[in-house]
Amino acid sequence: MDVKQLRYFIAIAEEGSLSAAAQRVNVAQPSLSQHVISLGRDLGVKLLERSPRGVSLIQSGEVLLSHAREIVTSLETAVESVRQSGAEPMGEVRRSCPKLSDDGQCPPSGPVGHLD
Amino acid sequence: MDVKQLRYFIAIAEEGSLSAAAQRVNVAQPSLSQHVISLGRDLGVKLLERSPRGVSLIQSGEVLLSHAREIVTSLETAVESVRQSGAEPMGEVRRSCPKLSDDGQCPPSGPVGHLD
DNA sequence: TACGATTACGCGCAGCGTAAATATC
């Protein structure tokens, strides 16, 4: 069970259609189809019903949806607070520059804040 | 960012050692090393310090740890409720939430099955 | 015919394990 699947599922639930959700999350429909099948199999429940026009959530799907939203939100909150807690940013800061110096180097950089 | 990485990170934090954590989660040490490096890179933050005897969390790591525990718990709860939502009566229920909104309220709840 | 989901199939990459290297005691 993966957060990516939860994101996909939220998109499907909100769009009511695999095709629309696929566009929204930039993934091909077959991939989403596979994910939702796999998700249902992992949970041992049927999550949604196939309608001639798209899909619609059934009870278990609604339950999953609310939890999924909560979890995804928690995750985003977590990332945000960890980033802001960073007294010690790490890694090299790579930057591009619009114009190289004559010696082919980037001009010296000024003070840099955190990356968004 | 993946839940698996959060589980791994929790194990590392609690064991204080990559080797011990690796045994606990049944993964080779190098794999965990890669994961924690990747996690730190994704977050743009240094999470722990290498000691000659294992590793120890620094501030950002502690922040991540608490969030990670919360998220993993939420995920397990979610799986449980979805599984049990199969044939259970449903309706609005009060629920606890791992994190209050800024105004001190629980985030809005959706329809759910019963909680044990 | 048109729209949407599923099945089939091939490819690339992420994650894993083994093994070798590095570091600290």
Add this chain to the structure above:
DNA sequence: GATATTTACGCTGCGCGTAATCGTA
């Protein structure tokens, strides 16, 4: 030398996209 992490490297499986197939109106 012992313990613990990191680097190197090959392999397998998962996730994705394309294309073909099925279902319904």
